[in-house]
Amino acid sequence: MAYLSTIDFFDDKNFLDRWRRNLKGELDLSWMHAKTEKLAATPENPRRGLTFRDLDKGTYGFTDLPEFERHNRSFAPRGAELPEGLPDLQPAVSQKGEVWAYNTEGYYEEAMTRQWNATLDVPWHDLAKTELPDEISRAYSQLLTFLTEVEMIATDVPAEWMGKLNNNFTEVKNFMATQVMDEARHAEVFRKRALTTGYGLMKASPQNEMSLKQIRDADSFAEMSLSLHLLGEGFVLTLFRFSEYISPTEADKKMFRLVMQDEARHVGYGVQHLKWVMRHFPEKREIIHKHLDEAENMVFGGGYALEVTEPFIILAGKGLKKENIEQGTKITAMFQLKQMEEYFERLDKCGLGERRKMSKLHNAMELTRASLQEAGVIR
């Protein structure tokens, strides 16, 4: 057994006696005088309901959370009285700055109100009647296989980290819980869509999977969040946007719009977390650059895997003929350029504008831009 309670409740006579006294009507009621703050929260905006932001008051709030949580290492909710004897859960992360992001509570509430259902919210009946050309179906099924693969990692990783966070970080843990569910829903919807094409799933991508393993094996929450929320999901968000654009049917466009909403929240958290870190811990700048060097390698490797690039070209060009492929490669190059541009724009907003000068990914972006200019696709 990994842990045994310090009390064996079957055999503890004091515990039994107290219970008996309670049932006879003798109450201790010392908890009624718990040394905690009395306050009443009310919804600021009745239409929005009672949000976590409405609870951001006094000792219960998140604004006044100390940077280092030195007292609560148990299951006790933030603001409760902590008696002697509470167990130590050995949280791996007890520093606010490691996990906090501006607007965490807002992302959580948004996630809760925008939950959707992959079983019902995509018009599967219409899709079942839709027959796509052979090459489009194959390409689409391959893209969906790739996406299912990607989503799996985004389910496991936040779940793993939730258990390592100090219980005082309620809003972050709850946000991570919504992300876990969002990603499960994404894996579900992409799998279901692949199975409605008539072609089923296609090939796994070793290059992509090896790259994603880096996120799974991150050593710290900060590393994980940079790799997952900012880079990985940032790139996937652009992929969803372009996938909506090249989707073969209206129902598919709807599916991508739904997953995009969720993904935008996850990226939003990543950006706001990095902003928080840069504002409160500017000394971490060098460490972040070091980590981004490797994380950019990860998205570059994963993003250029042929199991995503080639089907994307076919879908974007709407076929396998020479003219289709020509058109498809242009759109794909534009998409790849956009992925990188958006990433660097996000870093600019976080105060890491100098990244452009030291990043190999930035060189790749400039090469892509130059080749598109040479081909006359962009100015």
Add this chain to the structure above:
Amino acid sequence: MAFYLEKDFFEDTDLFNMVQKVMSGELTLRWYEAKTEHLRVTPQNATRGLTYEDCNLGSYGYDRLPELIRNNYSMAPRGSELWGKLPDLGYTVNRKSEVWSENVAALYEEAKTRRWAPAVDVPWEDLTKTPPPEAVEAAMAQLCTFLQECAAVTMGISSHWIYSINQEFLELKSYLCAQILDQARHVEAFRKRVLVGGQGLKRASVTAEQALKEILSAETYTESSVAGNLMLGSFLLGLYCHLAAVAPSRTDLRLFRLVMQDAARLVAYGSGNVRYYLKHQSHQVGGLHDYLDTAEHCLLGLIGSPECLEPLLILSGGGTSQEQVQNGSRHISRFLRKTVSEYLERCEHAGLAGRTQRSRLPQYLQQLGI
């Protein structure tokens, strides 16, 4: 960093040449003839949508999952073609009967359709218009402090295991994700309930937390599931039912009805999981009994904690006067009898034959005069 990629892709000329070739229109199409099953799933019932049950076909279905997963330790979705050097993600739970339950796909679908949001689905304003008496409100604040501690553990159990479970068990992992969200919602709802009432949070419970840590620390998935889903879940389900019955306000009635739905899924999965496990590994019945012999005292640690029992007595009787507390005591005696007997019945139905005779819980209730 614990893992570095084998290559610096920015310096990889093979990748660079390959990308150039592809972007100039020479596709490899190495994925085009994937050796996978071609089939088309359709919704069996249009109003219900496309469920995981509808997708339970051929090599993609969960019915065809083998008992032991030996060939896929990667993130490749079940049924896709596995080729090349896929990574080993270090899963430690690779046996179907350890995690599976026949109802898991249905429970996942139910969790999605019955989603709710505490911010808007509980009539919080009613509580400010007609607040319960002060002692009752204080009891509710204490109980909801305690319930947050419990929800943190039910959430923690699922989040702890997901990472270790093989991706082939997709429907089960998806259900666990839904369970994580359900429990996060409970943490939120109980916190909001306390802070709307004006009393603020009360005292964390040493005895309950000791019990909860023991439950969370179960060493195998099966032990974790039987303790967290079946045992703790049964207690929470019984408690929510009871609290809905004695709810001091419309707000509380609605709140406990909502959390009850979610807790019922927890128990349904826990019972189903034990049933499936023992059906496929009947020789493990003794081991599971042994584990429960040790772990069932945690149930006492929870129910008998003063931070749970005392507010429960006040809420059940409607106040703190001698008469009210004694009335509450009668209610609680019934609740305890019912909760323990329902839990034991579930164990028996799940295949833990003889649990009622073997468990020390009924005897403990007798010691309490129940």
